[in-house]
Structures are given as C-alpha cells and as structure tokens.
Amino acid sequence: MKARDATVRRRSAWRFGVPVVCAAAGLLLGATHGVSGGDEIRRSDAPRLVDLVRETQRSVDRLTAERDALAPQIENHHGGSPTAAAALAAITRRADALAPEAALTPLRGPGLVVTLNDAQRDAQGRFPRDASPDDLVVHQQDITAVLNALWSAGAEGIQMQDQRLIATSAPRCVGNTLLLNGRTYSPPYVITAIGDAAAMQRALAAAPLVTLYKQYAVRFGLGYTEETRDVELVGYTAPVRMRFAEPIGPLGY
Structure with missing residues (x-):
C-alpha cells in the first residue's frame, strides 16, 4: 500500500512539473525571438570590421x-x-x-626616423604581469602625436611606412593594424621626416602624448627609437581629390 502511494505521488509530481517546464521553455523561446527579431542571434556570416577592411583593400x-x-x-x-x-x-x-609643394615628387635630405613597435615578450616568453592588452600595442593617438610633433617642428615632408603623407592622409588603427590610404600595415611603424633633426627631436621631447608613450615603453616594453640620418621620401602617387576645398578669390589665390 505504501509503495502504491509513493507511485501515485511521483506521478502527481510529474503531472505538475512537465507543464511548468514547458511553460518556462516557451517563455525562453519567446524572449529569444523578441531579442533576435526572428533572425539568428549569433550568425556565423555576420561581417567583421577586419573582413570589411580586407575587402576594401x-x-x-x-x-x-x-x-x-x-x-x-x-x-x-x-x-x-x-x-x-x-x-x-x-x-x-x-x-x-x-608637384614638389604637394608632396607628389620624391624628396631627399637630412632628417629623422622614428620607429614605434608593439611590446615584445621577455626571454621567458612573458609580458609584464600587470599589463592589459591595451598597454602592449601602439595606438592611433601615439602615431598622431609623433606626426603632429614633427609637423610642428617644420618638417619638410613625412613618410609613414612606404607612403608619403599629405594634408588628407589620415592613419587609422583597425584592431592591431594600421589603415592608411586603403592599405593595412602591421607594426613596427616607421615614420620618416626630412627637416631639422634637432628641432624635431625637441618637439618630440616636449609633446605630452609622446612623453606618455615613452613612459609606457619603459614600463611595458613598447618599442620607440629615434635615428638621425639622410633619408629619401617617395612621392605621393594616389589621386589627390579635395572634396571641400573652395577658391578664396576670383583667381583662386
């Protein structure tokens, strides 16, 4: 008799438990449908920024x-x-x-070469223990700070990697790579400038963001070097299009 009563109780538990589980599953399915709008939440074919950059390149x-x-x-x-x-x-x-004023022709002369690089592992293959991923890579603001300092010091021309920079050049970071005029580059990033090397070095030493980068270089092993020597810059070869430029006067002067 006791065994029969236990069997009846178990059946009663299943009779009430199954509808509860089904109701909960229905609520979860309804919430998922509402969030996804009828589409897959994690689609394997969703475009990624890196893939879009590669396709554009x-x-x-x-x-x-x-x-x-x-x-x-x-x-x-x-x-x-x-x-x-x-x-x-x-x-x-x-x-x-x-053409020479527009950086469309090669330029040769004394200058300065600045190289920035991501942090490298030590002899044991480790990074500093308290470093975050952002502490170990060169950022767009670091590159921009170096370029601004060189221009402010009167650089006659600047080249980054194998491309000459003009007024419309805008290096952009995409992940751990650099996008410049539709082409992607990986570190180290080499910036070559022609001009008064001493003046450019003073400008770099006085730039707050460059100073901050140098501190990170010491703390986390980022790469930073300055080398004075004679250099040659290539001419800018891509089409020059000014979308928003307008002439000042009737003759354009």
Missing part, C-alpha cells in the same frame, strides 16, 4: 591596377587641336611646378 588594389593601366592612354592623348594642346601643356607645366 582588395577593391583599392583592383582600382589602382585599373588606374595604372589607363594612365598611359591619358598621357598619350594630346588633345584634338593646337589650342587644346597648348592649354594642356600649360596645365602640365603648372602641375609640375606645384
């Missing part, structure tokens, strides 16, 4: 190749009349005269 490389292939056709076109040819020649002479 492939597009830039493809368009650059197309531009280079069309360049000879433009150079070989001399216009349909003597007047057009003369106008084209005048424009070409004017462009050639302005």
Whole structure:
C-alpha cells in the first residue's frame, strides 16, 4: 500500500512539473525571438570590421591596377587641336611646378626616423604581469602625436611606412593594424621626416602624448627609437581629390 502511494505521488509530481517546464521553455523561446527579431542571434556570416577592411583593400588594389593601366592612354592623348594642346601643356607645366609643394615628387635630405613597435615578450616568453592588452600595442593617438610633433617642428615632408603623407592622409588603427590610404600595415611603424633633426627631436621631447608613450615603453616594453640620418621620401602617387576645398578669390589665390 505504501509503495502504491509513493507511485501515485511521483506521478502527481510529474503531472505538475512537465507543464511548468514547458511553460518556462516557451517563455525562453519567446524572449529569444523578441531579442533576435526572428533572425539568428549569433550568425556565423555576420561581417567583421577586419573582413570589411580586407575587402576594401582588395577593391583599392583592383582600382589602382585599373588606374595604372589607363594612365598611359591619358598621357598619350594630346588633345584634338593646337589650342587644346597648348592649354594642356600649360596645365602640365603648372602641375609640375606645384608637384614638389604637394608632396607628389620624391624628396631627399637630412632628417629623422622614428620607429614605434608593439611590446615584445621577455626571454621567458612573458609580458609584464600587470599589463592589459591595451598597454602592449601602439595606438592611433601615439602615431598622431609623433606626426603632429614633427609637423610642428617644420618638417619638410613625412613618410609613414612606404607612403608619403599629405594634408588628407589620415592613419587609422583597425584592431592591431594600421589603415592608411586603403592599405593595412602591421607594426613596427616607421615614420620618416626630412627637416631639422634637432628641432624635431625637441618637439618630440616636449609633446605630452609622446612623453606618455615613452613612459609606457619603459614600463611595458613598447618599442620607440629615434635615428638621425639622410633619408629619401617617395612621392605621393594616389589621386589627390579635395572634396571641400573652395577658391578664396576670383583667381583662386
């Protein structure tokens, strides 16, 4: 009799427990549907920023190749009349005269080379114990601080990695890489400037954010070097487009 009563109690527990579990599962499914809007919460095909950057870089490389292939056709076109040819020649002479000021031609002279690098592991393969991931990498603000200090010291021209910098150049950090004019670079980041090396070093020493970076370099092993020597900068080769520039006067002066 007792065994029978125990069996009845167990059946009663299951009879009430199963609906409760089903109701809870229904609530969870309803909440999940409401949050996801009917889509998967974790989609494996969701685009990532790094993938978008790589796709954009492939597009830039493809368009650059197309531009280079069309360049000879433009150079070989001399216009349909003597007047057009003369106008084209005048424009070409004017462009050639302005090219050095626009950083479109190579430049050689005495200068300064600044190199920034992510922290490296010690002999035991370890980083400092109290370092966070952000303490161990070069950030966009570090690069910008160095560039601003060099420009403020009167640098005649600056190159980063293998690209010449102009007024519209904007290095951007994407993860642990650098994006510059559609191309990505990994550290070390090499910044080469032509000008008064002593003045540029003084400007770097006086820049607060560069000083902060040097402190982190000592504390967490980030890389930072300055080297004075004769350098050569490449000319800027990408198309120059000013989207928001307007002439000041009737003649553009």
